[in-house]
Amino acid sequence: MTSTDKDFTSIPILNYALLSSPDTRAVFIKQLRHALIDVGFLYLEHPPVPDALFDEVIAYLPRVFGLPQERKDALRMANSPHFLGYSRLGVERTKGAADQREQFDLATPFENSWESGQPEYLRLWGPSQWPEEEDVPGFKTTFLRYLDAVVSLSYEFTGLVAEAFGLSPDGLAQFYGPRERTQHRSKIVKYPTRDAVASEQGVGPHFDAGFLTFLLQASDHAGLQVQNPSGEWIDVPPRPYTFVINIGKGLESVTQGLARATSHRVLAPAAGTSPRYSIPFFQNIAQDLRLSEQVLQLPPEVLKLKGRRGELGQTDPVNFSEYDTLPAGQVSLVNRVKSHPDVAERHYPDLFKQIFPHGLPTHGTGY
Numbered sequence: 321m322t323s324t325d326k327d328f329t330s331i332p333i334l335n336y337a338l339l340s341s342p343d344t345r346a347v348f349i350k351q352l353r354h355a356l357i358d359v360g361f362l363y364l365e366h367p368p369v370p371d372a373l374f375d376e377v378i379a380y381l382p383r384v385f386g387l388p389q390e391r392k393d394a395l396r397m398a399n400s401p402h403f404l405g406y407s408r409l410g411v412e413r414t415k416g417a418a419d420q421r422e423q424f425d426l427a428t429p430f431e432n433s434w435e436s437g438q439p440e441y442l443r444l445w446g447p448s449q450w451p452e453e454e455d456v457p458g459f460k461t462t463f464l465r466y467l468d469a470v471v472s473l474s475y476e477f478t479g480l481v482a483e484a485f486g487l488s489p490d491g492l493a494q495f496y497g498p499r500e501r502t503q504h505r506s507k508i509v510k511y512p513t514r515d516a517v518a519s520e521q522g523v524g525p526h527f528d529a530g531f532l533t534f535l536l537q538a539s540d541h542a543g544l545q546v547q548n549p550s551g552e553w554i555d556v557p558p559r560p561y562t563f564v565i566n567i568g569k570g571l572e573s574v575t576q577g578l579a580r581a582t583s584h585r586v587l588a589p590a591a592g593t594s595p596r597y598s599i600p601f602f603q604n605i606a607q608d609l610r611l612s613e614q615v616l617q618l619p620p621e622v623l624k625l626k627g628r629r630g631e632l633g634q635t636d637p638v639n640f641s642e643y644d645t646l647p648a649g650q651v652s653l654v655n656r657v658k659s660h661p662d663v664a665e666r667h668y669p670d671l672f673k674q675i676f677p678h679g680l681p682t683h684g685t686g687y
């Protein structure tokens with residue numbers, strides 16, 4: 321593989337502080353436009369989240385993962401029709417291969433009111449399973465404060481993305497329901513070192529499904545990589561107090577491919593080092609929208625910028641286009657079923673049978 325001028329070899333770094341004056345704001349919007357169209361990933365430094373809050377959240381991670389195995393297993397995701405809770409090492413799969421990471425899926429507060437007969441995807445949002453307060457005092461409150469700050473940033477950021485595409489600041493508002501009736505999903509993740517796990521696949525190559533992901537790399541490890549148009553894997557090393565923001569297939573689809581979803585993966589930390597921690601945050605859109613009916617009208621002069629990045633190389637396939645005629649909530653549910661078939665078998669048996677007609681997969685089937 322040889323790289324071309326269109327390839328990126330690092331991820332653009334945007335400084336949130338540029339937004340505070342009109343001149344520098346214009347610079348930020350221009351840099352954002354480039355990052356969205358040509359890379360699909362960016363760093364956001366000096367974000368509106370206090371450094372102390374990052375420090376507090378990060379300090380909890382070894383403590384939560386250090387709980388005795390039975391305390392963690394008591395919170396297992398299989399308990400939850402909302403796919404929220406604890407997953408042991410190796411149970412989640414990316415395109416059929418086991419991911420070597422341990423995680424707790426935790427979301428913003430949401431009371432579920434699904435009733436039998438309503439679309440099944442309305443069952444997807446609901447309460448998280450939190451560790452017992454006495455086991456990790458203060459964790460739940462701190463993590464919820466962190467999520468609240470990221471949710472606020474994520475809504476603000478959608479306005480900036482709209483502007484970068486030449487739309488009015490509320491140009492993406494049609495995709496979002498009221499904040500208090502929307503659940504956003506996050507997780508805390510631990511990647512053990514290579515000598516402690518069965519393969520180097522921390523998480524295999526994948527695209528995120530939704531609109532925007534806000535990732536906090538919570539320890540000082542390389543390992544996150546993104547694939548450039550030539551297919552080369554480019555390192556995204558952690559930068560303290562900085563988010564990595566990336567685009568999902570949903571935003572790519574409604575922008576006619578202008579915003580670019582980029583394949584990424586995580587490699588296990590080297591043997592003899594220490595575990596890597598991260599906190600991804602996945603911003604949700606309204607569940608009942610069919611994205612194929614919501615394609616945005618973008619200014620032609622912006623749309624034509626797609627041409628400058630040239631043909632995209634062969635990255636890992638994802639069957640997204642076949643889904644975008646379904647309600648967004650159903651797309652999310654199908655993705656969750658594929659990532660966590662054991663949870664689906666228990667709570668969504670009919671959908672499970674459709675997706676896995678031969679029963680629980682052993683290999684080669686998942687998303």
Ligand SMILES: O=C(O)CCC(=O)C(=O)O
Nearest residue numbers: 509523528544586598600
């Ligand atoms: O842990 C990370 O740094 C990235 C995780 C990721 O890409 C994901 O969970 O979608």
Ligand SMILES: [Fe+2]
Nearest residue numbers: 526527528584
């Ligand atoms: Fe991802």
